[in-house]
Amino acid sequence: MTLPPAVAALAAADFSGIVPRFVAAGFAVSEPAAGVLQIVSDPSRASVLLSVGVHGDETAPIELLAHLLDALAREPQQLAVNLMVVVGNIAAIRQARRFIDVDLNRLFCRERGLLSAVAEAARADELMVASSAFFTRAAGARWHLDLHTAIRGSLYPTFAMIPEGIVDAPRQALITLLGHAGIAAVILNRSAASTFSAYTAAQLGVTSATVELGQVSALGDNDTGRFAAAAATLARLLRDDSAPTDPVAPLVFEVVREIIKHSEAFRMAFDATTPNFTALPRDALIATDGTQVYRVEHDEERVVFPNPAVRIGFRAGLMVVRSG
Ligand SMILES: [Zn+2]
Incomplete structure (x- = not known):
């Protein structure tokens, strides 16, 4: 090509x-x-x-x-x-x-x-x-x-x-x-x-x-x-041209938690193939890391960039909630 x-x-x-x-x-x-x-x-x-x-x-x-x-x-x-x-x-x-x-x-x-x-x-x-x-x-x-x-x-x-x-x-x-x-x-x-x-x-x-x-x-x-x-x-x-005046508002989300991989025991309830913004209900399992258990704490959270294969100490995913 x-x-x-x-x-x-x-x-x-x-x-x-x-x-x-x-x-x-x-x-x-x-x-x-x-x-x-x-x-x-x-x-x-x-x-x-x-x-x-x-x-x-x-x-x-x-x-x-x-x-x-x-x-x-x-x-x-x-x-x-x-x-x-x-x-x-x-x-x-x-x-x-x-x-x-x-x-x-x-x-x-x-x-x-x-x-x-x-x-x-x-x-x-x-x-x-x-x-x-x-x-x-x-x-x-x-x-x-x-x-x-x-x-x-x-x-x-x-x-x-x-x-x-x-x-x-x-x-x-x-x-x-x-x-x-x-x-x-x-x-x-x-x-x-x-x-x-x-x-x-x-x-x-x-x-x-x-x-x-x-x-x-x-x-x-x-x-x-x-x-x-x-x-x-x-x-x-x-x-430096002026933008169109029609209002277009993206949905707004806020990060409520970063999931950090702390050990090789880290396991996630989803993997790198999970679509971004997949929604999870309250109390759903996000990940475990040895004795540490991460669960959804809001009525609904969405996961972004889940990747349990990252290096230890790196972010394995973000949990976000809709705010606007
Ligand atoms: Zn990129």
């Missing part, structure tokens, strides 16, 4: 096809690390970070962003924000794997303990340094959308995780933007996390989300028509 050149280039973290066009249009363009592109001008403009491929097997966002950048590079004067693009786990993308050693999206933190020597730790450091430098210069609004595709089915195929640390007004603007992007549900996580979006929100004051655009296909096989609303919304964001 032959990939469109723009998609093949972005999947290889190769920006050489688009950089000259933005340079010629008068932007300051830099590549502070492999797979990191910054195209900036007036610092008072909004600053937007779009990241893809943080999980190497999630290819639809790479295709979506490649087409978006390709179109923008043909009319570079349309770029109305300071833009940072990140192609996350380049080595994993090359191998069509989720990660090499460890899930990169668990490493955006200072203290990594035993994981400080894994392949992805150095990459997380690079991305934290580059995004910190990018947003430190920012004098306008700050956005970060970390684009993913889920590896499983979901009762809401498109949803987003909104990390803690974003104040009300920008968070509401973010939820509205996500609604226009075709996102059916948002999950508010009130506790600290080690994801890329949690890092930019908590440490850099960015209005951030991890956006799940649907199920994974092989690179080139993704039905990009399914992502038309997301593509149109991102195109508008980069051009």
Whole structure:
């Protein structure tokens, strides 16, 4: 199968096809690390970070962003924000794997303990340094959308995780933007996390989300028509075009508990094939971990990202409840 050149280039973290066009249009363009592109001008403009491929097997966002950048590079004067693009786990993308050693999206933190020597730790450091430098210069609004595709089915195929640390007004603007992007549900996580979006929100004051655009296909096989609303919304964001005025409100959920795997005795009542947002009634068994038993504590809780196969100490799932 032959990939469109723009998609093949972005999947290889190769920006050489688009950089000259933005340079010629008068932007300051830099590549502070492999797979990191910054195209900036007036610092008072909004600053937007779009990241893809943080999980190497999630290819639809790479295709979506490649087409978006390709179109923008043909009319570079349309770029109305300071833009940072990140192609996350380049080595994993090359191998069509989720990660090499460890899930990169668990490493955006200072203290990594035993994981400080894994392949992805150095990459997380690079991305934290580059995004910190990018947003430190920012004098306008700050956005970060970390684009993913889920590896499983979901009762809401498109949803987003909104990390803690974003104040009300920008968070509401973010939820509205996500609604226009075709996102059916948002999950508010009130506790600290080690994801890329949690890092930019908590440490850099960015209005951030991890956006799940649907199920994974092989690179080139993704039905990009399914992502038309997301593509149109991102195109508008980069051009600073006004959004449609029709109100679209995703359902809102809140995390009520993170299930952490503490030992090899950990057993879960469901597995990595369980669809996201599967509902469980009060008192239903969630997991056991030795003598520890986790049961549903609300009238209804829904499970997101259940995965009993994670490393010890990692999150094996989230329990969420509807709040809006
Ligand atoms: Zn992902």
